[in-house]
Amino acid sequence: MPDVVVAGAGMAGLVAAAEARRLGATPLVLEKLPRAGGSMLLSSGVIWRHRDFETFRAECPDGDERLQRLLFERLDDDLRWLDSLGAPVVQRDTGNPLTTGTRFDSGGLTEALVEAVGAVQLAERLGEAPGSVPLILATGGFAASRDLLRAHVSAEADHAFLRAAPGSIGDGLRIGLEAGGSTSSGLDQVYARAMPAPPARIGEPDLVRLAQLYARHAEVTNERGERYETRTWSEIDVAQWQLRQPRARAWFTVAADRLGERVRERSVAELIDAAEAAGAPVRRSEEDVTVETVAGVTTTLGGLAIDEHACVIDNVYACGADAGGVATGGYASGLAAALVFGRIAARVALGERP
Numbered sequence: 305m306p307d308v309v310v311a312g313a314g315m316a317g318l319v320a321a322a323e324a325r326r327l328g329a330t331p332l333v334l335e336k337l338p339r340a341g342g343s344m345l346l347s348s349g350v351i352w353r354h355r356d357f358e359t360f361r362a363e364c365p366d367g368d369e370r371l372q373r374l375l376f377e378r379l380d381d382d383l384r385w386l387d388s389l390g391a392p393v394v395q396r397d398t399g400n401p402l403t404t405g406t407r408f409d410s411g412g413l414t415e416a417l418v419e420a421v422g423a424v425q426l427a428e429r430l431g432e433a434p435g436s437v438p439l440i441l442a443t444g445g446f447a448a449s450r451d452l453l454r455a456h457v458s459a460e461a462d463h464a465f466l467r468a469a470p471g472s473i474g475d476g477l478r479i480g481l482e483a484g485g486s487t488s489s490g491l492d493q494v495y496a497r498a499m500p501a502p503p504a505r506i507g508e509p510d511l512v513r514l515a516q517l518y519a520r521h522a523e524v525t526n527e528r529g530e531r532y533e534t535r536t537w538s539e540i541d542v543a544q545w546q547l548r549q550p551r552a553r554a555w556f557t558v559a560a561d562r563l564g565e566r567v568r569e570r571s572v573a574e575l576i577d578a579a580e581a582a583g584a585p586v587r588r589s590e591e592d593v594t595v596e597t598v599a600g601v602t603t604t605l606g607g608l609a610i611d612e613h614a615c616v617i618d619n620v621y622a623c624g625a626d627a628g629g630v631a632t633g634g635y636a637s638g639l640a641a642a643l644v645f646g647r648i649a650a651r652v653a654l655g656e657r658p
C-alpha cells in the first residue's frame with residue numbers, strides 16, 4: 305500500500321514524489337504518457353521568480369497573495385534542493401533584470417527527478433480519486449484540451465496551436481471537483497506564445513525555438529486590421545488577446561530598422577527566418593516584414609483552488625498547473641509554482657510541517 309498517490313510525472317508530480325521519498329515514504333506515481341516529464345520536458349527549463357514581491361503583485365494582481373508570498377519566499381531554497389539532486393544547470397540567472405532564477409537542462413532535470421523518485425508507472429492514467437490514500441493531483445492543467453479551452457477560455461480555441469504536452473486535458477481538475485474541490489480565480493486565463501501560423505510544421509523539439517517573441521518591436525494586428533499595443537515584457541497580454549481574435553491569428557509587422565533588435569540570444573530577423581523556414585506565411589518588402597502567427601496555448605493559469613497547504617479538500621492536494629490562482633492577471637513561472645507547491649503538497653499529505 306503506498307503512502308501517497310501522485311497523478312502525473314511532470315514537474316509538480318515528480319517534485320512531490322521526490323520529496324515524499326526524501327521523507328522516507330513510498331509514493332505511487334502514475335503517468336498516463338509512455339514517458340515522464342510532461343510539459344517540463346518540452347520547456348526552456350527557466351525556473352524563476354520576480355526580484356521583488358511588489359512587482360510580482362503588480363504584474364499578477366488577481367492571484368492569491370498567500371500563495372504568491374509562499375512562492376516568492378521558498379523558491380530559492382527549493383532551487384538549491386533541485387541542484388542537490390544533480391539537475392544540470394545551464395545558467396544561474398534568467399537574463400531578465402526583473403527576475404531571478406536558474407535555467408536547467410529540461411531533459412537532465414527530468415532524469416534527475418525520476419532518479420530521485422525511483423519508480424514511475426508509465427502509461428498508467430489516474431481516472432478517479434483512490435479513496436483512503438492521500439492523493440496529489442499534478443496532471444498539468446488543461447492546455448491540451450480544445451474542449452475545455454473552448455468552454456473556459458476562448459471561442460477561437462479550435463484554431464489555436466496546442467503547445468503543451470498532450471496528456472494535460474483537465475483530469476486533475478475533474479477529479480478534484482468530483483472530490484468536492486472548487487475552482488480558482490482566472491479559469492479563463494492561459495500562458496501562451498505566438499507561434500508560426502499554418503502551414504508551418506512545428507514538432508516538439510521546435511516549441512521553444514520557433515516562439516515569435518517580438519511583439520514589442522512590431523505592429524500587431526488581427527485579421528480585421530485592428531491594432532493591439534503590447535503592454536508587458538513577457539508579452540502575455542498579446543498572447544491572451546490573440547487567443548480571442550478571429551482564428552487566434554495575429555500579424556506581426558516589423559519595420560526594417562527594427563529587425564536587428566535582440567530577443568535573448570537571437571535577433572528579430574533570425575526569429576522571422578526560423579518561422580519562414582518552418583513554413584509560416586511571411587511577406588517581405590523594402591520597408592518591413594510581416595509574419596502570420598497563431599496563439600500557442602502553453603499552460604492554463606486557472607485550475608483547482610488550493611490553500612497554503614496545497615490542499616483542495618481533505619486528503620486531496622493539487623500542485624503545478626492543476627492548482628490555479630498563482631499567476632492570475634499576468635505571468636509567473638509555472639515551473640517555479642510546480643516546484644514550491646509540489647514539495648508543500650508532499651509534506652502536508654504525509655503529515656509533515658508544510
Ligand SMILES: Cc1cc2nc3c(=O)[nH]c(=O)nc-3n(C[C@H](O)[C@H](O)[C@H](O)COP(=O)(O)OP(=O)(O)OC[C@H]3O[C@@H](n4cnc5c(N)ncnc54)[C@H](O)[C@@H]3O)c2cc1C
Pocket residue numbers: 311312313314315316317334335336337340341342343344345346347348349350351352428429430431442443444445467468469470471472473475476511512602603623624625626636637638639640642
Ligand atoms: C514549450 C514550453 C516552454 C516552457 N518554458 C517554461 C519556462 O522556461 N519556465 C517556466 O516556468 N515554465 C515553462 N513552461 C511551462 C511549464 O512547462 C509548466 O508550467 C510546468 O511543466 C507545469 O508542471 P505540471 O507538473 O503542472 O505539468 P507537466 O509538467 O505538464 O506534467 C503533468 C503530467 O501529468 C500527466 N497526466 C495528465 N493526466 C494524467 C492522469 N489522469 N494520470 C496520470 N498522469 C496524467 C501528463 O501526461 C504530464 O506528464 C513551458 C512550457 C512549454 C510547453
